[in-house]
Amino acid sequence: MTASVVLSRREWLLSDRPASRLQARLGRAYVAWRRFSANRLALVGMLIIVALLVVAAFADVLAPYSPTVGDLKNARLLPPGAAHWFGTDDLGRDIYSRVVYGARWTLYVVILVAIIAAPIGLLVGTIAGYAGGWTDTILMRITDIFLAFPKLVLALAFVAALGPGIENAVLAIAITSWPPYARIARAETLTVRNSDYIKAVQLMGASPFRIVLRHIMPLCISSLIIRVTLDMAGIILTAAGLGFLGLGAQPPLPEWGAMIASGRRFILDQWWVAAAPGAAILIVSLGFNLLGDGLRDALDPRSGDQ
Amino acid sequence: MSDTLLEVDDLRVTFPTRTGLVQAVRGVSFSLRRERLGIVGESGSGKSQTGRAIMGVTPPQAEVSAKKLAFDGMDLLSMSPRERRALRGSRIAMILQDPKYSLDPVMTIGRQIVETLRTHEKVSKAEARERALAMLQAVQIRDPARVFDLYPHEVSGGMGQRAMIAMMLVTGPELMIADEPTSALDVTVQLDVLKILDKLVAERGMGLIFISHDLRLVSSFCDRVVVMYAGKVVEQIKASELRDAQHPYTRGLLNCMPRIGFERHPLPVLDRKPEWAA
């Protein structure tokens, strides 16, 4: 009984003749999901990211100690043990708790950069692609110029001028990471610009602004999401690098890059101070990379591996 | 027995795919002397895979099996890969469909011909060059020395296919498998290339397997015709007797060919019955 219900639901999803737009959309999502979930590494990536979200949300519950106030008298630079799983740092703070709270800052950076950079890229790319002509040439020239720059060094220079701090680091990273999104959005726009569908909307008298906003931008979203996910690891690494150089998050914020920087002084004798936050960065970046690869293969079978 | 060049008995080619096993070739049998054999059939009927299995260039994931697959009395399937490779390009050769894709784009035509030769025969560079030039001449390229140094993208499709023929015939093979050698070409040069191929095959007394979906072409060009459908041979017939073909699928293929002067309404549709493939 249940088996037949499940089967028919599956058939409904995979139907060649969807009866409604919703059914078609769900069907497509279902096919993509089946491709995605057949990829074991992609599932691992998703698991890591879900874990990151959970840890960030429940940091208060998961962390046994305060992330900023330590026990200077009794708990300085303790090696990993039962009381302090990842040991303690030079200010007697529990490194495990700091790593747990650090998840929040990692998410903060990644989400803010995505929220700033993706719309800039989307806007520049769709306008360039839709308008064509000189607008296109100039916008794309600027995009290419930014693409040809060394990203990290440019971000460094920006932070040097803006002053250190996590907000400025976010801004600097966002400024240097929008160009690929503009490229993608432009490419997608060019493929649909001359389609009959857009022509029909034009005939109905829609303004260019409305066409770009309502009809072209939504079509760019899925490839943009893939690209942003693939870039997340890079964003995390850049943010951590800025933190490591003392330009990102400032003490006592438990940001992973800054934690490695503070562990650097003791690295030869108390290696654990830097070890745990670095491992956290590695795992989370790996998660985003795996997830991004999986999404790309599932949503864009042309570039697929199998 | 000695004049049988190739013997194929129950040849099968199976591809593993995401949705299960796909049998591209399902028990093909025929034998070949030093004659011209045509293989026809609609797209996807397994003609190319048959040719490639004989050649031994099936994709690695595919499974090839046969009761018998023998060239000049030698069992091809029980040979070591090395022995098989020594046959390829020296005694058995193959021409592919589109010279645009089947010639290495970053190597000059001359070097590609010389490469075939020097893989199979111990000849000096100078001698290899001489023979390559002679071969280019034989496929009626008028200025061989110049074409020798050209890259594939610098010549037309017709000339590219002649270069391909030169590359494959330079070692003097006894069996040639031509997989739609003219379908990618302009109609105006198709005939030229066919004539050259025909002449060389006749002069050298080669066996030829000519794969095509053009029944008329095959019937005028070959001695015998094998008709394939869904990976199986549905009919083997002398080219001269094609008009009296018995099998409904062959008759269907014949009927689909346009003839000048006949008004045809409605257009005939090729009949396909699952039992022919069973």
Next chain:
Amino acid sequence: MSVAENQAAAGRGSARAVAILSSLGRFLVIAVTTYLGLLAVTFFIGRVIPIDPVLAVLGDRAPTAVVERTRREMGLDLPWIEQFYLYVKAALRGDFGTSVLTTNPVMSDIRRVFPATIELATLGTIIGAVIGVPLGVLAAVKRGSLIDQVARIVGLIGYSVPIFWLGLLGLVLFYAKLQWIAFPARLDVVYEYTFTPITGFYLLDAAIQGQWDVFYDAWRHIVLPAALLGYLSLAYISRMIRSFMLNELAQEYIVAARAKGLSERRIIWGHALRNAAVPMVTVIALSYANLLEGSVLTETVFSWPGIGLYITNSLQNADMNAVLGGTIAIGSVFIAINLFSDLLYRLLDPRTKTG
């Protein structure tokens, strides 16, 4: 053979030369605009963002007289566009101002530190290409096999690991525990005073002068940072080469090569890789550019006296001229590498006809 074909082929040599020259011109225009863009961005960072650019350049401890003089020199009372004009003119002369920290002109500082970075990045790229190319080829040829899986994991970790952290762990293991390598620096202190570099590339200089003890010492200092950068470049190169090779191996000319009876070895390395070599050049050049950038973090960890350490030291001391000069230096090399790889691409690919 048609007449048109004959003529086309006769004009082939000169036509190709013209095509390459014209694309050279186009690339130069792109390089110049990109360089101007780079200057515009650094101008923006140095002059527009700071509330007081003079303080940004001099720090807040400079005497008032110096502040006033610098203000006039920088032309801060002029309109933006004129300031930018002066800025570009100075930059083209190689004048990036004076470093507060070293009190030298920034340009001479950069000349002094750059060879150390080039040496490190070059060695890193060599390591990355020598291992990464064969690894990528093997992964593609034996797709889905153990080596493909290993290559994939190695690559993914290389994409995900914070290099400075890996460097620190490397120091703990190879320097502190195993003592296989020397402490973070470029040479042991003893040699710093006795050794006179010629080119600024210590390995090369030591070899030229036959000072093998210095060579060995320099090697013990460079090997870990170079290996780390090599790992980053390996991760990138092997992944790209794998996908290029998969693409080439699926082409019809590979079937034709098999039909000719060529050995697998010859097909893979002589035909497929020869075709993949065209995009491969770009990938290796890009990887080299990335390593220049990666050197900023690596040099900090290994106290390697190159441009990266110069920039981060200047950052810590709010030495804006030095930071921006270093940024422009690295950016210029980026642009040069891009230009170079585009040209090489065109030279390598016989199909190049028009820009």
